[in-house]
Amino acid sequence: xRVLIVxxxxxxxxxxxxxxxxxxxxxxxxxxxxxxxxxxxxxxxPAPPDLALLDIEMPGGNGVQLAAALRQAGVRCIIFSTAxxxxxxxxxxxxxxxYLLKPYTAERLAAALVRVRELLERPxxxxxxxxxxxxxxxxxxxHWISAADNYIELHLPPRSLLERATLADALARxxxxxxxxxxxxxxxxxxxxxxRIERLASGEAVLTLSxxxxxxxxxxxxxxxxxxTP
Numbered sequence: 001x002r003v004l005i006v007x008x009x010x011x012x013x014x015x016x017x018x019x020x021x022x023x024x025x026x027x028x029x030x031x032x033x034x035x036x037x038x039x040x041x042x043x044x045x046p047a048p049p050d051l052a053l054l055d056i057e058m059p060g061g062n063g064v065q066l067a068a069a070l071r072q073a074g075v076r077c078i079i080f081s082t083a084x085x086x087x088x089x090x091x092x093x094x095x096x097x098x099y100l101l102k103p104y105t106a107e108r109l110a111a112a113l114v115r116v117r118e119l120l121e122r123p124x125x126x127x128x129x130x131x132x133x134x135x136x137x138x139x140x141x142x143h144w145i146s147a148a149d150n151y152i153e154l155h156l157p158p159r160s161l162l163e164r165a166t167l168a169d170a171l172a173r174x175x176x177x178x179x180x181x182x183x184x185x186x187x188x189x190x191x192x193x194x195x196r197i198e199r200l201a202s203g204e205a206v207l208t209l210s211x212x213x214x215x216x217x218x219x220x221x222x223x224x225x226x227x228x229t230p
Contacts, residue, residue: 001120002028002047006038006066007055007081012102016053016081019106023113035061039069048074051116053100056082067096072172077116127175132161139179139190143209145170146187157211181224183207183217194230 003026005016013031020026030049032038035058042048052075054063067078083102097119098112122131128139132154146153147167154161163170171177171188180188189207196208203219217225 001025001051001116002030002049004030004032004038004042004049004052004070004075006032006035006052006058006063008033008058009055012055012081016109019109022106023110025117034058035063035066035069038066039073042070042073042075048076050120051075051077051079053079053081056080056084068169068172071169074174077119079112079116132163135161137161139176140192142180142190143193143211143213144187144189144215145180147185155213157213181228183215183221183224185218185220187215189215191228194228196230197225197228199225 003020005013007013017029020029030041032041052070054066056063063080078096079098079100080096081100097115100108100112130137130139137156141156142154143157144155145167148162150164151162152165152167152170154163167188171180171182179190181191182188193209194207195210198206203222205217205222205225207215207217209215
């Protein structure tokens with residue numbers, strides 16, 4: 001396991017180094033004092049770390065923003081390590097595996113690492129596939145994705161599946177942005193499932209999908225359809 005620690009406090013980084021050094025499967029420890037340094041470090045690596053342990057309040061950009069960028073860079077596991085409990089909701093919206101509230105114990109970190117190992121042992125899905133609720137699905141069969149509080153809902157008519165993530169986080173996954181187009185702040189559509197576009201005088205639009213479902217396109221997003229023909 002390759003682990004990235006990002007925290008502006010040297011003592012906090014030292015504590016994590018000390019605790020992680022006792023884990024036999026931690027093969028490499030990387031460190032950065034802030035978000036810009038972390039992104040530069042990850043960008044220079046031949047492969048992204050498996051796990052990032054992030055503080056929240058740091059100079060140069062907070063840990064929540066950094067987590068979203070690291071997701072796009074291919075980091076599979078995110079754990080927040082912070083003294084700020086008020087950011088917990090944002091953390092879980094980003095599908096963070098855990099949230100360690102300082103001062104945490106060695107036992108608490110060990111419990112978080114169990115969840116990391118469980119995820120890493122699960123093979124990354126091939127392009128065009130995804131795991132949701134323990135089921136492997138084909139992204140081509142997802143007609144649209146909608147935001148549902150702290151979850152996204154993947155619609156595969158006549159059923160749907162929930163996953164804890166934000167819509168922005170989902171669309172940042174490799175291969176997803178090429179398949180799904182955001183047409184509203186609350187939903188994105190699978191372009192291959194669009195059969196008809198009705199552009200309205202109000203500046204909005206209505207999409208008809210292959211199963212007969214209709215999906216609204218808000219005025220702020222209608223221009224993304226200008227070069228698209230079903």
